[in-house]
Amino acid sequence: MRGKQDRPVDQAGLRKANLALILDLLRTRGRQSRAQLAGLSNLSKATVSNLVAELEIRDLVRPAGIVAGRQGRPGMLVEVQPRTVCGIGLEVNVDYLAATAIDLTGEVIHESRVPLDVIALGPERCLDELAKLATDVLSTVEKQGAWTAGITIAVPGLIDPVTGVVQLAPNLRWRQVPMADGLAGRIGYSLAGIVVDNDANLAALAEQTTGSVVGVTDLLYITGAAGIGGGIIADGVPLRGAFGSAGEVGHIAMDPGGLYCPCGSRGCWETQVGLIALLRAVSTHEDPVRDPSLDLEQRLTIIRTRAERGDRRTLDALQQIGSALGIGLSILVNVLNPAVVVLGGYFATLQEWLIEPARREVAARVLGPEAAGARLVPSQLGFSAGSRGGAHAAMRRVLDDPTLAPVQKAEATEAPA
Amino acid sequence: MRGKQDRPVDQAGLRKANLALILDLLRTRGRQSRAQLAGLSNLSKATVSNLVAELEIRDLVRPAGIVAGRQGRPGMLVEVQPRTVCGIGLEVNVDYLAATAIDLTGEVIHESRVPLDVIALGPERCLDELAKLATDVLSTVEKQGAWTAGITIAVPGLIDPVTGVVQLAPNLRWRQVPMADGLAGRIGYSLAGIVVDNDANLAALAEQTTGSVVGVTDLLYITGAAGIGGGIIADGVPLRGAFGSAGEVGHIAMDPGGLYCPCGSRGCWETQVGLIALLRAVSTHEDPVRDPSLDLEQRLTIIRTRAERGDRRTLDALQQIGSALGIGLSILVNVLNPAVVVLGGYFATLQEWLIEPARREVAARVLGPEAAGARLVPSQLGFSAGSRGGAHAAMRRVLDDPTLAPVQKAEATEAPA
Missing domain, CATH: 1.10.10.10 (Winged helix-like DNA-binding domain superfamily/Winged helix DNA-binding domain)
Structure with a gap:
C-alpha cells in the first residue's frame, strides 16, 4: 500500500x-x-x-x-x-450565515454576515436565505469581470464530501440535508462547482493560508461556538479520516458521568467548554448574556467588560473553562503533536482569561518537553474563519489545476529569449 | 503553503x-x-x-x-x-529485544526474540546486546548473498528522527540515548542506513503492509504492553506530527484525579489499561502473574486460562479494562476517524474478553452512525509487530528509491519488441 x-x-x-x-x-x-x-x-x-x-x-x-x-x-x-478569478466561501452556523469572496492574490473582495436563527428556520428556508446571499456575492464578483472558480460551504457537522450532503449537524439539528444540490438548484450554478465541508476543516485552511500561522504544516484549529470542532492539518494536508469525520473533538469523552450532550452521549468536551457551558457558568437565568435575541458578539462584549472590571463570578467561570479547555487540548496535542493550536470563536474573543489556564494544563499533561513544541494562539479571523476558508478551498481548485481557468486571451506577452 | x-x-x-x-x-x-x-x-x-x-x-x-x-x-x-535485498528491523522493549529480516517479496527470512530486563541493564549494555543481535541477523542475510537496504530500530518513546536519538522513553527510563550512533559504532554499519522510530508507528506500518488490514489507508494501531502507544496512518501516510511525537495516546488525560503515571501526570490512559493496570486488576500481591521472572506470554496464558474457567475476579477485571479501553478508543476515533483500529500486544492475546466491552463504549461515544465506520480488530502479529514494521520501514528506502540498490548485472534480459 x-x-x-x-x-x-x-x-x-x-x-x-x-x-x-x-x-x-x-x-x-x-x-x-x-x-x-x-x-x-x-x-x-x-x-x-x-x-x-x-x-x-x-x-x-x-x-x-x-x-x-x-x-x-x-x-x-x-x-x-488580481480580481480575475474568485473563490467563494459560504458558512451556515447556529445563529448566522456568512459569505466571503477572495481573488488569486488572497484579497477579500466581499465579506458579509447575516444573523439568522438557523435551527428555527430549518434546512429548506435556510437554503433559501443562503441562495440570496450567494446570488449577492456572485453578482459582486461578476461586476468585477471575474470568473468564479467555485463555491465551498462550511457547515458544523459531518459531511459526505462526494455528494455534498450534510449527514449530521447536531447543533443545527440537521440530518441528511442535500446542501450542494439544494443550493445549485436555487442559484442555477453547476453542481460540480459546489463543495460542502466541515467548518473547522475550512477554518484550519483559512488560518494556514492567511491567518497568523501561514506556512505551519502541522496545525489544529478549534472552533469555539455552540459546537466545538477541530480542523486538523497534518504535514501540510487536511486530515479527514477514513469517512470524512475526523476532528469531531467536541464529542471526546471527558467525563463519562457528566452532562448530557445533544449528540446523545454524556460528558463530551462540548458540554464543558462549548458556548452554552460558558453562558451557564458566567450568568444566572435572567442575565442578558443568555438572551438569544442579542447578537453573540454583543453578549461576549458584556462578558469581556465584566471580566475587565474584575467580576469574581465571571473570572472564576473563565478560569474553570480555561482549565477544561486545556485538559482537552492536552489530549489532542498528545495524539496529533501539532506545532500550533489556533483557538477560534469565543476562545479568541476571551483569550486574555482563557489561554493561560489552558496553557498550564497542556504543559502539565503533554508528554515531552514544552508541550512537545505545541504553541497555543488565538485566531485573528474571528467568526469569519469558516467562510474565509471556504473561499480559499474554492480557489484551491484552480490553484491545483490552473487549466480549469478559461482561456481569455489569444496570445501571451512575449518573453525575452 | x-x-x-x-x-x-x-x-x-x-x-x-x-x-x-x-x-x-x-x-x-x-x-x-x-x-x-x-x-x-x-x-x-x-x-x-x-x-x-x-x-x-x-x-x-x-x-x-x-x-x-x-x-x-x-x-x-x-x-x-526474492532474497536479494533485505530490510532489517530491531526492537527494544521493556522486557525483550527482537529482530526481523524480510526480503522484497515480504517473506520473513529471520525472526528472533531475546528476553531481557532492559530497565536493569541500562542503555549502554542494552546497546551491546542489541549489537550482538544485529550482527547475527546481518550474517544470516549475508549468507543468503543478499544486500541490506537498511536497519530500523523500534523503541517505545519519543524519537528524534533526524539524529536517531531516543529523547524520552518513560517505560524504559531512558532520556537522550543516541541509539543510531551507538549501534552504528558497535557493528560498523553506515549511520545513514540506521533509523530509529517509535514502536507503535512501526507496528502500524507492519499491520498495513502484512497484517490483516493490508491496503487500509486510515488506521490506528494501539500497543498493549507496559506502555500504550498509538501508530497512526492517515490517508496512506504515517502521521508523525510537527516534532515526531504524535500518537502518545497512553498519556491522554482520562481521569485528572486518577493514578500517578511514570510520565509525571495523573490519570493517563496507560494507568487504566496498560499492562501494570491489567496485572493489578486480575491478581493479588503474591499471584504468579505478577512475577517479573516469568515470561510475559506465560503470565498472559495464566490469565487466559482463568478467564476460560470463568474466574469471577479475572472476568470482572477484563470487563472493566475493556470498557476503559473503549472510552479511550472513542476519543481517538472521534479525533482521527480511522477505518480500522488494530489492537496489539496483550489486547490481542485477551481479545475474547476485551474487545466486546470496548466496542460497546466506542459505539455509544463516537459521533456518527456505527462508530463513524471504525472497526476494532485484534493484531495477528503479536509482540513482533514492532520489529516486523522496522524491517518494512528499512525496505521502504529501496522501494521509494530503487536506484539505491547496487547494480549487480551488466545487462538485463532482452524484452520482446
Missing part, C-alpha cells in the same frame, strides 16, 4: 503540476522573473516561459515590470493577476 | 517515482507482463521496458515465464526477486 504522494505521474499530470507550482510560487513569493522562477522550481527557463505563457492566456498572471538580470540583461517580472 | 504531494517534479525525480511505481505494482499485484504494467501505470510500453531493465540489473526483479498476449503474441512475465 502506498500513500497519496506516490500517484502515477504522466506527462499531462506533470504539466498540470508544474503550472500549479509556478502559480503557487508567484502567489506565495510575490513577483518573480522567469529566471528566478526557474531557479526556485528546478525547471529550465524555456519550460518556465512556456508555463507562464499558459498562465497568462488564462488571465491568472500578468507582466509586472522589468528587473536587472544577473548578467545585466533585463528580466521581465510576472505576478498573479 | 502546499502539502507534500505538491513537491516540484523534475525528470530524474519522475524516473525514480516511475521505477518505484513499477516495483510497487509487482510487489503488490504479483507477476505481470510489461504490457500489463503499462496498462496499470499509464506509462508507455517502451518506458516500462526501460524501467524493468533497470530494476533487473539492480537484482530487484527477474523474469518469471511467458504468458499469451492479447493478439496471441507471447509476453514475458516479470516478478520481484
